[in-house]
Amino acid sequence: MTGVLEVDDLSVDFGRRRLPAVRGISFSLAPGERLGLIGESGSGKSVTALSIMGLLPENARVRGQLRWRGENLVGRPDAVLSRLRGRDLAMVFQEPMTALDPTMRVGRQVAESYILHRDASSGQVRGTVLEALGRVGIEDPQRIADAYPHQLSGGQRQRALIAMALMNRPSLVICDEPTTALDVTVQATVLRVLNRQLASVQAACLFISHDLAVVAQVCERVAVMWRGRIVETGRIVDILERPRHPYTATLVAAARFDPSEPRAVPADLDAEPGAVPDDLDAEPEGAPPTRPYGGEGR
Amino acid sequence: MRRVPLIFGLVAVGFVVVAALLALVWTPYDPAVIDPVHRLGGPGWPHVLGTDTFGRDIASRLMAGSRTCLLVGIVAVAFASAFGIPLGMLAGMTHGVVSRVVLRATDLLYAFPAILVAMLLAAAFGGSSLTGTLAIGIATVPVFTRVARAGTLSVMSQDYIWAARGSGISWASIAVRHVWPNIAPLIGVQASVSFGMAILAEASLSYLGLATPPTTPTWGRMLYDAQAQLFNAPLLTLWPAAAIVVAVMGFNVLGDALRDLLDPRLREVS
Numbered sequence: 001m002t003g004v005l006e007v008d009d010l011s012v013d014f015g016r017r018r019l020p021a022v023r024g025i026s027f028s029l030a031p032g033e034r035l036g037l038i039g040e041s042g043s044g045k046s047v048t049a050l051s052i053m054g055l056l057p058e059n060a061r062v063r064g065q066l067r068w069r070g071e072n073l074v075g076r077p078d079a080v081l082s083r084l085r086g087r088d089l090a091m092v093f094q095e096p097m098t099a100l101d102p103t104m105r106v107g108r109q110v111a112e113s114y115i116l117h118r119d120a121s122s123g124q125v126r127g128t129v130l131e132a133l134g135r136v137g138i139e140d141p142q143r144i145a146d147a148y149p150h151q152l153s154g155g156q157r158q159r160a161l162i163a164m165a166l167m168n169r170p171s172l173v174i175c176d177e178p179t180t181a182l183d184v185t186v187q188a189t190v191l192r193v194l195n196r197q198l199a200s201v202q203a204a205c206l207f208i209s210h211d212l213a214v215v216a217q218v219c220e221r222v223a224v225m226w227r228g229r230i231v232e233t234g235r236i237v238d239i240l241e242r243p244r245h246p247y248t249a250t251l252v253a254a255a256r257f258d259p260s261e262p263r264a265v266p267a268d269l270d271a272e273p274g275a276v277p278d279d280l281d282a283e284p285e286g287a288p289p290t291r292p293y294g295g296e297g298r
Numbered sequence: 299m300r301r302v303p304l305i306f307g308l309v310a311v312g313f314v315v316v317a318a319l320l321a322l323v324w325t326p327y328d329p330a331v332i333d334p335v336h337r338l339g340g341p342g343w344p345h346v347l348g349t350d351t352f353g354r355d356i357a358s359r360l361m362a363g364s365r366t367c368l369l370v371g372i373v374a375v376a377f378a379s380a381f382g383i384p385l386g387m388l389a390g391m392t393h394g395v396v397s398r399v400v401l402r403a404t405d406l407l408y409a410f411p412a413i414l415v416a417m418l419l420a421a422a423f424g425g426s427s428l429t430g431t432l433a434i435g436i437a438t439v440p441v442f443t444r445v446a447r448a449g450t451l452s453v454m455s456q457d458y459i460w461a462a463r464g465s466g467i468s469w470a471s472i473a474v475r476h477v478w479p480n481i482a483p484l485i486g487v488q489a490s491v492s493f494g495m496a497i498l499a500e501a502s503l504s505y506l507g508l509a510t511p512p513t514t515p516t517w518g519r520m521l522y523d524a525q526a527q528l529f530n531a532p533l534l535t536l537w538p539a540a541a542i543v544v545a546v547m548g549f550n551v552l553g554d555a556l557r558d559l560l561d562p563r564l565r566e567v568s
Binding site: 082085086091094098099101102103104116117161164 | 394456460471475
């Protein structure tokens with residue numbers, strides 16, 4: 001089998017005037033592979049993500065091919081796509097503050113897609129949900145599962161969203177700037193959680209960001225988007241040293257690297273060689289390793 | 299202090315409901331019995347609130363009237379919600395033809411005042427409490443459609459709807475599980491306002507003779523009868539007016555307080 005997802009000459013335009021947002025991009029993701037998609041606002045990153053999910057508005061026109069395990073998804077009816085969504089194909093959204101329904105308890109929301117795709121009843125799922133919340137480093141999952149989103153901190157909500165996306169062990173997780181709305185310390189722990197979870201379910205990941213330093217903590221490879229095109233693709237270490245496109249050069253110059261983490265390879269992956277699927281239950285309960293202030297507050 | 303509106307609303311609504319229930323089995327006097335000797339009596343004993351032009355006991359008539367008012371309000375609002383809310387959600391969740399058809403139909407209905415609908419129904423079936431209530435309900439449908447659509451539109455642009463779509467949840471489930479709970483507080487407030495409006499509308503329809511027949515006491519009918527004696531006996535007008543104010547205010551305040559109590563976002567603001 002080749003890739004989980006192959007994007008081939010994908011173009012998206014909007015409205016009657018056919019305003020182009022994405023102009024003929026191609027890339028592929030092997031099983032378990034992580035690709036960063038980086039670029040400024042309006043460069044077409046999010047439109048690319050939404051077109052893979054099949055969530056573009058009705059006035060969007062998609063051309064080219066999106067091959068999911070060899071099968072083209074472009075133009076397939078929504079019923080086909082919605083069966084993929086949430087089960088094989090999951091997405092973590094940018095704004096943890098608004099991506100959770102304020103009127104639904106967190107536990108029910110995390111369980112929603114799991115129940116949908118497995119025909120399980122909500123009673124049986126409770127244990128699974130608590131386990132999933134524990135895995136993403138939420139202390140006291142009982143309390144959090146019964147809480148409403150506004151009672152959680154930004155970091156806790158994003159963890160809950162990660163737990164939600166990974167409930168069905170998808171083969172591909174699309175992360176659309178998952179840490180942009182979080183402050184730097186919380187961002188670091190959330191990225192660590194994301195890394196560990198992706199590794200444990202061996203999901204491929206398309207990680208969208210405008211921050212090269214953030215992408216470097218999750219991905220080995222990166223594609224640079226600029227005005228709807230991919231202008232450069234390669235290993236992050238190579239791009240950092242020898243940016244070929246002028247836009248990439250400015251991105252590299254603007255990236256803010258933590259001096260304590262000079263390497264482009266995610267430190268956590270090296271530190272935790274045992275993070276494989278069988279390891280799920282052995283995962284230490286509670287918080288990720290470093291919590292500088294002893295907690296995030298509520 | 300936050301509980302004051304809740305308690306006020308509960309007391310006011312409870313007062314009307316108890317009066318209506320009590321009127322089913324007991325009123326101080328028979329509300330229909332005429333006693334010309336004691337006509338236009340002031341408040342006192344044994345007629346607590348006095349008597350009207352025909353010597354009928356006002357307190358008894360108010361109690362009997364509260365029954366009709368409650369029934370009209372509840373049925374009219376229930377009717378309007380049952381049709382208006384699903385239509386509004388449909389219009390808010392769809393684009394293009396469906397949404398436009400619903401909205402234009404709503405506008406069309408909006409152009410018909412309740413009085414016209416009531417006249418139409420009264421002409422076809424004869425004026426009664428039921429036709430009056432139905433007319434008010436029909437005229438209120440577009441109000442609920444619009445409020446539901448406005449709420450749905452704002453909910454649909456939220457990230458959690460995208461997130462739900464991203465989890466593969468169908469539009470129908472999204473409507474029930476994510477859209478409805480988020481617009482429910484809005485609808486609740488509209489329902490309490492519409493309830494008050496329905497009581498007032500019933501009063502004016504009865505006043506015009508398009509709803510409840512003159513033999514059945516209602517607050518609107520009482521206002522109508524009192525009008526002729528406005529200068530002789532101003533209190534006659536005051537009592538039914540006060541009853542309407544208490545009921546309408548009570549439901550509005552109660553609806554507002556319940557919204558605050560039930561909305562998780564407002565429940566604990568830390």
